[in-house]
Amino acid sequence: MFLCPVCGKPLDDGEKTRACPSGHCFDRSAQGGYVNLLRTNRRGSADPGDSPEMCRARTRFLENGYYEALRDAVSDTAAQFPARYILDAGCGEGYYTAAIARALRESGSSAKILGVDLSKAALRHAGKRCPDAEFAVASLFELPLPDHSADVITHLFAPMCAPEFRRVLVDGGALLTVKPGAEHLWGLKEALYDEPYPNDEEETVYDGFHWMGRVAVDDEITIRSREDLQALYQMTPYAWRTPKEAAGRLLARDTLTTKISFLIDLYLAV
Numbered sequence: 001m002f003l004c005p006v007c008g009k010p011l012d013d014g015e016k017t018r019a020c021p022s023g024h025c026f027d028r029s030a031q032g033g034y035v036n037l038l039r040t041n042r043r044g045s046a047d048p049g050d051s052p053e054m055c056r057a058r059t060r061f062l063e064n065g066y067y068e069a070l071r072d073a074v075s076d077t078a079a080q081f082p083a084r085y086i087l088d089a090g091c092g093e094g095y096y097t098a099a100i101a102r103a104l105r106e107s108g109s110s111a112k113i114l115g116v117d118l119s120k121a122a123l124r125h126a127g128k129r130c131p132d133a134e135f136a137v138a139s140l141f142e143l144p145l146p147d148h149s150a151d152v153i154t155h156l157f158a159p160m161c162a163p164e165f166r167r168v169l170v171d172g173g174a175l176l177t178v179k180p181g182a183e184h185l186w187g188l189k190e191a192l193y194d195e196p197y198p199n200d201e202e203e204t205v206y207d208g209f210h211w212m213g214r215v216a217v218d219d220e221i222t223i224r225s226r227e228d229l230q231a232l233y234q235m236t237p238y239a240w241r242t243p244k245e246a247a248g249r250l251l252a253r254d255t256l257t258t259k260i261s262f263l264i265d266l267y268l269a270v
C-alpha cells in the first residue's frame with residue numbers, strides 16, 4: 001500500500017526492507033513494526049516528531065484510561081463507514097489506531113489499517129500495540145499513499161493537511177477529525193489561570209470537504225497521581241506558554257478532577 005517516497009512506485013512486502021521496482025530500498029524497524037519513508041532532506045531535524053520522553057508520557061496517560069470515552073467514540077464512529085483502507089494520520093503510539101482495529105474486527109470488517117507519524121519513537125510503540133496495522137514514518141503533508149486510496153482518514157491532535165488528505169481519500173470518503181470542546185480540561189485550566197477561556201467550537205471549512213456533522217464526547221476524569229498529571233500537562237499546549245509559577249502549583253498536586261470534552265467532526269470528501 002505504501003509508495004516509494006523517491007519515485008512514487010509501490011513498495012513490495014519485504015520482511016526486512018521494502019523496495020520499489022526502481023530499486024529504492026527502505027529499512028523496516030528491527031521489530032518490523034514500521035518502515036521509515038521520511039526523506040533525509042525533508043527531515044528538518046535528525047529525529048523529528050515527538051521525542052521518546054513525550055511518547056512515554058502520553059502512553060502512560062492514555063493507558064491509564066483517562067481518554068477512554070474519546071477512544072471508544074472515535075473507534076465506533078470510524079468503524080461505521082464501509083472501508084477497505086483506513087488511514088490514521090498522525091497516529092502517534094497507536095492508542096486510537098488499535099481501538100479502531102478492534103472495532104473493525106468486531107463489526108466483521110476486513111479493512112486494512114495504516115498509520116503515519118513523524119515520530120519513530122511513537123511508531124515503535126504503535127507497531128507493538130497494533131501488529132495488524134502497517135505503519136510508516138512520513139510527513140502528513142507528503143503521505144506515501146496513492147491518490148484516492150483511503151476510504152476513511154482519522155486525524156487526532158495532529159497538524160491538519162486538508163489538501164493532502166483530500167488527495168488520498170476516495171470521492172465520498174470520510175475524514176474524522178477531533179478537536180477540544182469548549183470546556184475541555186476546564187479543571188486544569190482553572191488550576192493554571194485566573195480567567196480560563198473556553199475553546200472555540202465553530203466547525204472549520206476545508207476545500208474539497210463537506211461537513212457532515214459532529215459527535216460530542218464529554219466526561220469527567222480524576223487524575224490519580226502526580227506522574228499522570230505531569231504527563232497530561234505535557235500533552236497540552238499550556239506546557240509551552242504557562243508561567244513557571246502557575247505550572248509549579250499545578251504539578252505539586254497529587255490529584256485533579258477535570259471535565260474533558262472533545263468534538264469529533266465528520267467530513268465527506270466531495
Ligand SMILES: [Zn+2]
Pocket residue numbers: 004005006007008009020021022023024
Ligand atoms: Zn522508488
